Amino acid sequence: MILTQQLILGVLVGALYGLAAAGLSLTFGVLRVLNVAHGELLMLGGYGTFWLFTLWQIDPFLSLLYVAPAMFVLGLLLYGALFQFVVQANEEVRIKNSLLIGFGLTLILHTLAIHFWTADERAVTTSYGGAVVRIGVFAVPLIRLASLVFAFAILTALHLFLAKTRWGRAIRATAEDWEAAALMGIPVGKTYLVAFALGTVLAGIAGGLVSVSYSISPSIGLEWTLKALIVVVLAGLGSLFGSFAGGILLGLAEATSVAFLGGPYREVMGLILFLIILVLRPQGLFGERG
């Protein structure tokens, strides 16, 4: 019974892993650029939600209406200032340069966050923060359940955008073959820009949800980048729902290892899973590239 309770919590945290990974997977899949500062962007989104709540008492779920567009603009700026120079290179150089830029960005954002907001751990504590939904004998924290539903809804909306709209299709086409996309008349630079900004929005929203359900501090970035990376490898590129499922799988794996091996082994389990998938199925569980 305790195991089941742990697994439920695993699914709930996994939904956020999935959301964080979907953003990373989008930028990597479209731009072939690995943004290791993804976790820091998530941290920034978390602080956005936290301050909107603390200073103006804006409900954290509602605050995402402000955080999302702000993160979109931040994504546009970061692409314009940094990543647009990376995508001009060929693929191999792209990855290397994006790692360098990403690590630099990580340090800058981390330091700035400590400078402005101190290194304290923070969390949004709402009036309904302690509410619990009872399912049989199991207790499910309302906020975490709401976060899961929210994460799924965001990914569904993004999926529909990519599947049905002209620009969404242009982004998918660019992800598959940017040269062919250019030959169709698609402005590849603009699709890169939009995809990067959307990835930033996903990170920011995930951060907002993390600040409500868990806690944030300037140093959470690396941990979330790592989780997102594990999920991207686990799920493979090319499917948002694949990322979501992969996130939940990672959450479940962590919960299982906590139940049987104890808390300290939580991270180890994720990395072991990462290695197993890399060896046995390098394209990921739901990946489309063989």
Next chain:
Amino acid sequence: MLEVKNLEVAYGALTALHGVSLTIQPGEMVALVGPNGAGKSTLLKTIAGLLVPRAGAILWEGKRLNAVPPQRIVERGVALVPEGRRLFARMTVRENLELGAFTRRAQTERRAQIERVHAIFPRLFEREGQLAGSLSGGEQQMLALGRALMGLPRLLLLDEPSLGLAPRIVESIFSVLAELHREGMSLFVVEQNVHAVLHLARRAYILEGGRIVGEGEGQKLLQDDHVRAAYLGPLARGATS
């Protein structure tokens, strides 16, 4: 009209085209033949804007095309059907066609144009909902051609449209090209199948080692000693000869 003047293209230190000049008149069908590695694909990619020339000029309807990004070139009516087709394999046939009409100019006529492409290639209508990657080679070439037509080109550049296809399918692709030519479209075709393309095209250029080494009427080139020896001899004889 397309005019290429003294075009030089290099990949780093390696020069692929050494001062290539050629012209294509409106409504003309011109072939480009030459051995592997002569720079044929490089020339088409440069005209389509995927490569930036080191020197020389490309003029299309009187305006320079070099250093114009590829998406603008499509908008101006020059489309490339690239070597290896380069379809969006994980997207449906229908989505591939609609992406072909991405430019603003083509958007407005998308519906009518899809019907036209379906009329030319009924197969594409039958396979509308299928992923492009699941099509046969011939169907993929039809889709690549149909996708380019969606952009309403006035000049169509084709890179090896017959590569890897069965003779019967090559014949039907070539008859579609002939039909487009009759309707007034300009075509510039790179082909390994020299015999077939020289029968079809009124004029042809021969590209060797990054230089134009010959030019003439297709029918006459078929009689030319150098062409016969290099491209139509017993070793080079294509499937349709």
